[in-house]
Amino acid sequence: MTAIPAAERSLRRSGAWIAVSLALVAGVYVRALVFTPEEATQGLAQKIFYIHAPSAWVAFLGCGIVGVCSLLYLFLKDPRLDLLAASSAEVGTVFLTTVLVTGPIWGKTIWGAWWTWDARLTLTLFLWFICLGYLVLRTAVDEPGRRARYSAVLGILGALLVPFIHVSVLLFRTLHPKPVVLQTSRPQLPGSMLTTLLVSFAVFTIFFFALLARRYAWARLREARAQGEAEAADASR
Amino acid sequence: MADLLAQAWAIAAKDLLLEFRSRTAFLSALVFTALVLAIFNFARDPTAVATIDLAPSILWITFSFAGVLALNRAFSLEKENRAIDGLLLSPASRTALYLGKTAANLVFVGAVEAIALPLFALFFNVPLLGVLAPLVLVIALATIGFVTVGTLMSSMAVNTRFGEMMLLVLVLPFLVTPVSAAASMSAKIFAGRPFAEWAPWLKLLTAYDITFFVICTLVFEATVEE
Amino acid sequence: MAVPAGADGGAAALEVAGLAKRFGHVRALRGVDFTLRGGDALAVFGPNGAGKTTLLRLVAGLLRPDAGRVRIAGDEVGRGDAAHRRRVGLISHHSLLYDGLTAAENLLFYARLYALADPRAAARRALAGVALEARADDPVGTFSRGMVQRLAIARALLHDPDVLLLDEPFSGLDQRAAATLRALLERLRAERRTMVLVTHNLDEGLELATHVAIQVAGRFASFGAREGDLAGYRARYAEATSRDG
Numbered sequence: 001m002t003a004i005p006a007a008e009r010s011l012r013r014s015g016a017w018i019a020v021s022l023a024l025v026a027g028v029y030v031r032a033l034v035f036t037p038e039e040a041t042q043g044l045a046q047k048i049f050y051i052h053a054p055s056a057w058v059a060f061l062g063c064g065i066v067g068v069c070s071l072l073y074l075f076l077k078d079p080r081l082d083l084l085a086a087s088s089a090e091v092g093t094v095f096l097t098t099v100l101v102t103g104p105i106w107g108k109t110i111w112g113a114w115w116t117w118d119a120r121l122t123l124t125l126f127l128w129f130i131c132l133g134y135l136v137l138r139t140a141v142d143e144p145g146r147r148a149r150y151s152a153v154l155g156i157l158g159a160l161l162v163p164f165i166h167v168s169v170l171l172f173r174t175l176h177p178k179p180v181v182l183q184t185s186r187p188q189l190p191g192s193m194l195t196t197l198l199v200s201f202a203v204f205t206i207f208f209f210a211l212l213a214r215r216y217a218w219a220r221l222r223e224a225r226a227q228g229e230a231e232a233a234d235a236s237r
Numbered sequence: 238m239a240d241l242l243a244q245a246w247a248i249a250a251k252d253l254l255l256e257f258r259s260r261t262a263f264l265s266a267l268v269f270t271a272l273v274l275a276i277f278n279f280a281r282d283p284t285a286v287a288t289i290d291l292a293p294s295i296l297w298i299t300f301s302f303a304g305v306l307a308l309n310r311a312f313s314l315e316k317e318n319r320a321i322d323g324l325l326l327s328p329a330s331r332t333a334l335y336l337g338k339t340a341a342n343l344v345f346v347g348a349v350e351a352i353a354l355p356l357f358a359l360f361f362n363v364p365l366l367g368v369l370a371p372l373v374l375v376i377a378l379a380t381i382g383f384v385t386v387g388t389l390m391s392s393m394a395v396n397t398r399f400g401e402m403m404l405l406v407l408v409l410p411f412l413v414t415p416v417s418a419a420a421s422m423s424a425k426i427f428a429g430r431p432f433a434e435w436a437p438w439l440k441l442l443t444a445y446d447i448t449f450f451v452i453c454t455l456v457f458e459a460t461v462e463e
Numbered sequence: 464m465a466v467p468a469g470a471d472g473g474a475a476a477l478e479v480a481g482l483a484k485r486f487g488h489v490r491a492l493r494g495v496d497f498t499l500r501g502g503d504a505l506a507v508f509g510p511n512g513a514g515k516t517t518l519l520r521l522v523a524g525l526l527r528p529d530a531g532r533v534r535i536a537g538d539e540v541g542r543g544d545a546a547h548r549r550r551v552g553l554i555s556h557h558s559l560l561y562d563g564l565t566a567a568e569n570l571l572f573y574a575r576l577y578a579l580a581d582p583r584a585a586a587r588r589a590l591a592g593v594a595l596e597a598r599a600d601d602p603v604g605t606f607s608r609g610m611v612q613r614l615a616i617a618r619a620l621l622h623d624p625d626v627l628l629l630d631e632p633f634s635g636l637d638q639r640a641a642a643t644l645r646a647l648l649e650r651l652r653a654e655r656r657t658m659v660l661v662t663h664n665l666d667e668g669l670e671l672a673t674h675v676a677i678q679v680a681g682r683f684a685s686f687g688a689r690e691g692d693l694a695g696y697r698a699r700y701a702e703a704t705s706r707d708g
Contacts, residue, residue, distance in 0.1 A: 126410050133406045133407050136406055137403065137406075140397035140398045144486075145486060150460065153389070153456050153459050153460055154407065156452065157386070157411070157449075157452065157456070160449070160452060161410060161411060161413075164414045164445050165414065167414075168413055168414045168417045171421075172417055227488055230488035230490075240578060243575070243578065244576060247576055251564070251572045254568065258563045258602075314561075317562060318560055318561070319555070319559055320559055320560065320561055322553070322555070322559055323618070325525055326548055326551075326559075327573065328545035328549050328576075330545065462527065463525070463527065
């Protein structure tokens with residue numbers, strides 16, 4: 001019964017972090033849009049990079065957390081690890097979606113095509129599918145212990161799959177050269193753009209952890225409430 | 238170790254005996270595969286693209302989908318009469334259960350492929366005889382790749398709502414490496430390209446097979462223990 | 464709960480201490496303790512949802528307990544490992560058999576799984592033990608419910624387990640089949656096997672039992688040697704179950 005107030009406090013604290021990190025995100029975009037020069041060849045569209053690249057970073061970070069928590073869960077069987085993995089998968093999926101939306105927008109403006117099976121975007125696409133599969137699996141299993149075990153298995157396998165997809169995509173592209181030469185690697189970034197980018201990365205990382213903390217806190221609170229109800233039902237027997 | 242293999246063999250033999258008795262799943266898988274191959278004939282314009290260019294794609298889409306659908310069989314047959322409890326009650330290790338089921342699935346899918354391959358050669362006029370050995374190697378490696386992961390996934394999918402759909406959703410991302418490797422290698426093999434050109438794919442697929450076979454064997458227990 | 468070694472050769476045949484299991488927030492079993500000697504038969508009665516099947520599955524090694532332990536013939540048999548499973552046989556209302564295989568093939572498969580010395584001979588003996596040799600080569604799918612239950616017993620006894628667990632074994636059986644089953648179980652008791660029989664039907668289990676437990680809401684509301692008659696137990700059962708909700 002004491003778990004509920006503690007869980008509620010966690011939730012409130014995480015709310016404060018979200019507010020702070022949103023302010024930081026807003027700040028970095030003001031800097032990106034107003035105070036950072038435009039890139040010579042790509043123009044205004046290049047500014048999307050400041051959302052696209054950091055989103056990719058935190059998305060992969062999130063999926064890495066899912067993999068690690070899944071592995072630890074199979075050894076330790078601590079249900080909090082399962083909740084953390086699930087929260088990370090959800091938040092990660094949000095950022096993966098951001099990457100998959102900003103990527104084509106950027107691609108259309110600079111390459112003229114919405115989707116070109118670019119190596120990194122393709123990898124992101126498949127990671128997105130794996131995360132969605134993970135979330136769908138969780139909705140399809142009712143018993144919490146089994147749900148946690150199944151999710152952990154999928155989490156580990158999914159994490160291991162990522163490097164293989166990466167190599168498969170690279171191999172596919174080198175052996176099937178595209179007619180258009182695509183500048184997907186980091187453009188040469190002079191001083192202030194690089195700074196903006198690095199600040200973006202830092203700010204997005206903070207934002208990711210704030211979202212993760214909130215989602216996790218909410219999951220813990222829900223568990224604590226369900227536990228409380230189950231105990232109350234028990235006590236009356 | 239000998240015990241483990243003996244138990245795995247007993248389980249695989251039992252599965253294959255059951256399948257041989259009823260033959261329903263096997264015949265359905267065969268008919269499905271033949272139909273998909275036949276439908277592909279209408280899904281292309283032979284005057285626009287040479288068949289030989291499309292052949293690897295046709296082969297691998299057919300094999301991977303037929304293969305994955307066949308995987309459901311392995312654990313759904315244990316639901317009847319809660320036979321899975323009988324397996325879990327016995328001293329047979331969970332690893333033996335996984336190995337036995339995977340072996341039975343490999344034989345099953347392999348048999349379907351063995352019959353579908355000549356059919357494919359027939360429908361699409363693909364000269365197979367000269368390249369049979371490397372092609373069979375590629376088919377074997379790719380099949381091992383998706384059957385090992387698919388068998389593990391099916392032991393979970395069978396206990397979820399909409400099991401068949403769930404199996405597909407879970408397994409399809411894992412098909413990227415086997416299918417891209419197999420299709421690329423098949424294309425090179427059909428075109429008579431030298432081994433050096435498709436060697437990188439072979440290494441990737443072999444690494445994939447070994448990695449996932451080991452991982453699936455290790456984590457399988459978590460899908461059946463409570 | 465140490466039991467001194469006696470003339471009959473040793474410690475308790477089956478000892479369960481503090482066994483507990485939860486599924487998510489549901490506490491299916493909240494601490495069950497009992498001890499049985501060779502030849503004892505414990506009948507566990509209780510309403511649906513009391514956790515009787517969970518108790519059986521824990522003793523069988525199909526589930527890992529959250530707390531507590533199971534000891535068979537004095538050895539702590541661990542949490543559902545192979546050694547544990549070798550000593551236990553389970554008969555449930557599901558047959559755990561393959562309808563597509565013959566009786567002989569089913570038993571041969573299980574004999575191989577249990578790594579028995581001569582699987583074919585063991586399967587033949589087991590079939591003879593339940594008087595099914597005549598139907599050895601018929602698919603189980605063609606058997607009547609009573610015959611399926613007999614074959615399931617043969618399956619459960621193949622590896623000569625110390626402890627036999629029965630989960631609602633009489634469900635779905637007609638009078639004749641039930642009588643045959645009762646005779647079989649009496650014979651097993653005479654062979655000094657230890658049994659735990661779970662049922663919600665007092666009529667079926669009481670005759671065989673040497674000990675009786677009433678399980679309600681995950682724990683034993685009562686446990687002891689059988690004394691008195693059916694009417695007495697009916698009254699006790701009604702009282703124990705009315706206290707719940």
